[in-house]
Amino acid sequence: MALCSVFIDGKAALVPTxxxxxxxxxxxxxxxxxxxxxxxxxxxGVCRLCVVDVEVGDFHKQxxxxxxxxxxxxxxxxxxxxxxxxxxxxxxxxxxDHPSECLDGETGEPCELRELAxxxxxxxxxxxxxxxxxxxxxxxxxxxxxxxxxxxxxxxxRACSLVxxxxxxxIMGRGDESRVSPALSLPLRDTACVSxxxxxxxxxxxxxxxKRPLRPPVRPEAVVTSVCPYCGCGCQLDLNxxxxxxxxxxxxxxxxxxxxxxxxxxxxxxxxxxxxxxLTRPRIRRDGxxxxxxxxxxxxxxxxxxxxxxERQGPDALAVLSSAKATNEENYLIQKFARxxxxxxxxxxxxxx
Amino acid sequence: xxxxxxxxxxxxIGIEMKKALRAGAALIVADPRRTELACLAHFHxxxxxxxxxxxxxxxxxxxxxxxxxxxxxxxARTEGFEEVKATVEAYPPALAAExxxxxxxxxxxxxxxxxxxxxAAIFYTMGLTQHVTGHLNVLCxxxxxxxxGNLGKxxxxxxxxxxxxxxxxxxxxxxxxxxxxxYQQVNDPETRKKFEAAWGVPLPEAPGITVMEMVDAxxxxxxxxxxxxxxxxxxxxxxxxHTREALARAEFLVVQDLFMTETAALAHVVLPAVSxxxxxxxxxNTERRIQRIRRAIPRKGAARPDGEIICDLAARLGHPMVxxxxxxxxxxxxxxxxxxxxxxxxxxxxxxxxxxxxTPDHPGTPILHVTGFPRGRAxxxxxxxxxxxxxxxxEFPMVLxxxxxxxxxxxxxxxxxxxxxxxxxxxxxxxxxxQDAERLGIRSGDRVRLVSRRGMVEVNxxxxxxxxxxxxxxxxxxxxxxxxxxxxxALDPVARxxxxxxxxxxxxxxxxxxxxxxxxxxxxx
Numbered sequence: 001m002a003l004c005s006v007f008i009d010g011k012a013a014l015v016p017t018x019x020x021x022x023x024x025x026x027x028x029x030x031x032x033x034x035x036x037x038x039x040x041x042x043x044x045g046v047c048r049l050c051v052v053d054v055e056v057g058d059f060h061k062q063x064x065x066x067x068x069x070x071x072x073x074x075x076x077x078x079x080x081x082x083x084x085x086x087x088x089x090x091x092x093x094x095x096x097d098h099p100s101e102c103l104d105g106e107t108g109e110p111c112e113l114r115e116l117a118x119x120x121x122x123x124x125x126x127x128x129x130x131x132x133x134x135x136x137x138x139x140x141x142x143x144x145x146x147x148x149x150x151x152x153x154x155x156x157x158r159a160c161s162l163v164x165x166x167x168x169x170x171i172m173g174r175g176d177e178s179r180v181s182p183a184l185s186l187p188l189r190d191t192a193c194v195s196x197x198x199x200x201x202x203x204x205x206x207x208x209x210x211k212r213p214l215r216p217p218v219r220p221e222a223v224v225t226s227v228c229p230y231c232g233c234g235c236q237l238d239l240n241x242x243x244x245x246x247x248x249x250x251x252x253x254x255x256x257x258x259x260x261x262x263x264x265x266x267x268x269x270x271x272x273x274x275x276x277x278x279l280t281r282p283r284i285r286r287d288g289x290x291x292x293x294x295x296x297x298x299x300x301x302x303x304x305x306x307x308x309x310x311e312r313q314g315p316d317a318l319a320v321l322s323s324a325k326a327t328n329e330e331n332y333l334i335q336k337f338a339r340x341x342x343x344x345x346x347x348x349x350x351x352x353x
Numbered sequence: 354x355x356x357x358x359x360x361x362x363x364x365x366i367g368i369e370m371k372k373a374l375r376a377g378a379a380l381i382v383a384d385p386r387r388t389e390l391a392c393l394a395h396f397h398x399x400x401x402x403x404x405x406x407x408x409x410x411x412x413x414x415x416x417x418x419x420x421x422x423x424x425x426x427x428x429a430r431t432e433g434f435e436e437v438k439a440t441v442e443a444y445p446p447a448l449a450a451e452x453x454x455x456x457x458x459x460x461x462x463x464x465x466x467x468x469x470x471x472x473a474a475i476f477y478t479m480g481l482t483q484h485v486t487g488h489l490n491v492l493c494x495x496x497x498x499x500x501x502g503n504l505g506k507x508x509x510x511x512x513x514x515x516x517x518x519x520x521x522x523x524x525x526x527x528x529x530x531x532x533x534x535x536y537q538q539v540n541d542p543e544t545r546k547k548f549e550a551a552w553g554v555p556l557p558e559a560p561g562i563t564v565m566e567m568v569d570a571x572x573x574x575x576x577x578x579x580x581x582x583x584x585x586x587x588x589x590x591x592x593x594x595h596t597r598e599a600l601a602r603a604e605f606l607v608v609q610d611l612f613m614t615e616t617a618a619l620a621h622v623v624l625p626a627v628s629x630x631x632x633x634x635x636x637x638n639t640e641r642r643i644q645r646i647r648r649a650i651p652r653k654g655a656a657r658p659d660g661e662i663i664c665d666l667a668a669r670l671g672h673p674m675v676x677x678x679x680x681x682x683x684x685x686x687x688x689x690x691x692x693x694x695x696x697x698x699x700x701x702x703x704x705x706x707x708x709x710x711x712t713p714d715h716p717g718t719p720i721l722h723v724t725g726f727p728r729g730r731a732x733x734x735x736x737x738x739x740x741x742x743x744x745x746x747x748e749f750p751m752v753l754x755x756x757x758x759x760x761x762x763x764x765x766x767x768x769x770x771x772x773x774x775x776x777x778x779x780x781x782x783x784x785x786x787x788q789d790a791e792r793l794g795i796r797s798g799d800r801v802r803l804v805s806r807r808g809m810v811e812v813n814x815x816x817x818x819x820x821x822x823x824x825x826x827x828x829x830x831x832x833x834x835x836x837x838x839x840x841x842x843a844l845d846p847v848a849r850x851x852x853x854x855x856x857x858x859x860x861x862x863x864x865x866x867x868x869x870x871x872x873x874x875x876x877x878x
Contacts, residue, residue: 141776165371194759195777196364212773224649227636229629230762232515233365234638239630239649246630246650256704257638263364264760264774272628272770273650277612279625280654290623295655295665302580302622303669305605309578315557319567319576322528323583323659324517327634327646329682330659331519331526332534333674334582337663338561340552341672345539345561346576349528351520352483352564352850353589 004072009079013070021065021076022050032078033087033116035094036153037066038202040253040260041162044154048090049116053077062086084120091122097129099148102205108218109206113151134179139187142195142211142268147179149207156180156199156208163261164198180207195264201251210268213248225252228266229325233257235266246270306342315343322349354381355405355494356480356854358388361759363478363514363639379470381463383408384480385754386784386826387819396463399821401454402754402855403484403741409493410738411449412464413441416500421468426502430726433733437496440735452738454821468501472509479516480756483853485742487845492734499731505722515639517763518629522637525693525708526686530561535690551689554672563849565590565842572599580607582659583626587615588764588832591840591851592807609662612766615832625656632658633679635701637708640719643696644705741855742843745823749805749857751789752824753839756854761830768830781834782815784826785860790816793862802861803827808838811863825860829853 002017011028020043025032036047045067052065055075062083065076077083095117101107103114103124117123134147152171157180160169168191172181182191200208220240228235236255240247249270253260282298283290293301309317320338322331331349338347360367367390374380374393382394383405391397400408416422417438427434446464450457467473475498481490495511503509515521527534537544545556562570568590570576579600590596600606600619608617609624617623630649637643652658660682667674676682680698687693695710695717707717722731745752760777762768769775783803785795795801797816802809803825812827812834820826829836841856 142773164368165375222649224647226629226646226649227518227644229518229767231363232518232520232639233363234518234636234640234642234644235365236644241649244651257640257642258365261365261368264777265762265768269768269771269774271772272767273630275770277770278653278656279610279612279623280656281625283623285621298622298624299666299669302607303666306578307670309605313577317575317577319562319570319579321564321567321579321581321584321586322523324520324523325583326523326659327519327632327679328522328526328637328643328686329634329679331523331528332682332686333660333663335527336552336674337667339556340554341667341670343557345530345557345559346567347528347561348530348564348567349523350517350564350584350589351524352848
């Protein structure tokens, strides 16, 4: 593989040809601010925040680091006063029409624009735009589209097209009229949208967001990586937890089977965990009526009845249906219980159904 | 793709299929319904439900007749070639296409495209297996892969896509009547000796009975006590009237679940279990990848994890099973299961491991059969076409096939309690071809009645060309309009899988609307 030798802020990096300046900088632990960039998506270079200063021989200019590839012998400067001025200017234009409650952090939703504006000390002072131009699209039962928070980074349109292959969201209009929308400005519900939420997972500002987080959004106390409880794809996902509840599910881009992708079930199907229908105490049916019982009472009854049947009819008069929803460890224990404790091989699960 | 509506049932794998298509891959979809991938496919073989063997034999016939097979692979790594050759000779494309109800040029084109693609991967799900010929259908698919040398290499193989998050793991762990963990046979004395030594008790020799046979055994009184953990046969078994009659006869039924399911309603004792978010453990996905789940929130009320409940019960029955952690359970699994021997919690952080993983320093096995098959040579099988158990007739002139939809899952215990998701598909709809709809004067949204020999349901109609004339499709998730009131419990004699994908039905427009339910039963016999 051909290698390029580059100098980034004085640090030498040796990277393969075809590496972007942003990636090369990352390789030597230099962070360059970005907004439209997402490592899961091909670069597009529209936000201009990653602008860097490059010099190769006589060539000298400012380029987008997410998009421009390294050249052998290139010298890169990522944080000159001129660059920082350019970034501040780009951010000032971005915040001009961004909702104040988002910039003030009142929404509780994470916002990459807010973080950058704070870092650069940028406020709405220099330019002031129209904050609330668009009605919310609440037509989908799982997602809200709030174009007032949209910064036109095109992460959602790229995710919809290039990750999901669904091509629902596009940029409509030109210039100041540009906006993210399904074709013909249809409400999302009236399109072929599959509600996968890939757009939402890539959105930096919460312009597309989970419509029904379990509580009004707050910062999660913990983010716990787990595996989706639905089909056999084995997608890793992040449970955003506060107190005793899952607030929402977010993408985990390191999951080997899914690399951040989730379907509607994995992303929006977590409310059952907190359902008021959950059984919280053992129940015993007596004379056709359900009565709550203690664990001791319920398990003693189960043990007694199982022992009774086994003694009277033999162990094969008992059968156990295990679960494809239970863990490996639980399935192991359940079949061990059937075989070693009850004494029967009558154990199966729903693999056939 | 055979019998797999991938973008709805395995959406993340569906994404990869669509990416491969955009990158220039050829796609063949064999499915009676015009699914999303069928619309995108180069060949959509809309076969009559239950004619897979004829179709696949026809494709094998073309591959052999046109010399498209991989002579080197067949000679070096397989046996039974003469048998399969003699069998598929009887399935010339014209005949095979006629049985399957597909254009002969599509069948021939698909056979050539499959043989020409190097490598070519086969994917299947229960559209292939839920037939009285389920295991034979799989053998026919495997024949195609063996004849073209598409095994043991990247991008090839015969890949079943597993439907539940841990159906692979539950099978690996021996939650099956004939095998102990790691598919070690219960009737093998050496295997039993090993587990008897580890568990300290004698173990039963005779293989047990499968889920469908349990229901029959309860009905006949041979099984008296049933312990159901996290399953809902009252919606997922075929012929629910029979299932309910059987379960109601159980002398003692325990159900352990998160919710009061249709099955739990029939129980004598219900034990509250916890969800995936309230416990530690591992799941094994469809690519045999073992991954960690982690407790994220406290348990609800007094609910407890399945494993804890089982161990508590074991102690009460005089056989304590004591573990300090789930990691310790995995260590015992590893000691007794050759394919999991190298697995430990320390190694499962991050991307997990794909079994077989025979030693603690083994990296796992993403691709099976690279250098050899467990039995030595792979076996080709000559398989002859057998029609479905129940075929349309004058009284029940249409065919019903069942399956899932994208936004619901299994018996809806989880998706039905996630309000946004449930709102995307709150009710079942039966898909009806426009020709049939016109004949019966049905429009989308109309209430229609489906009647089979076993039951009837009333559901709303969706008039669509996704199904062919004479075919209707109904998802099985819903308690109101339960598709499995209608389905046929006939079993594959080897795999013991029911023929959920084909039964004969009659489509009617009800005089006045009513609710379907278990209480009402059509006496078509």
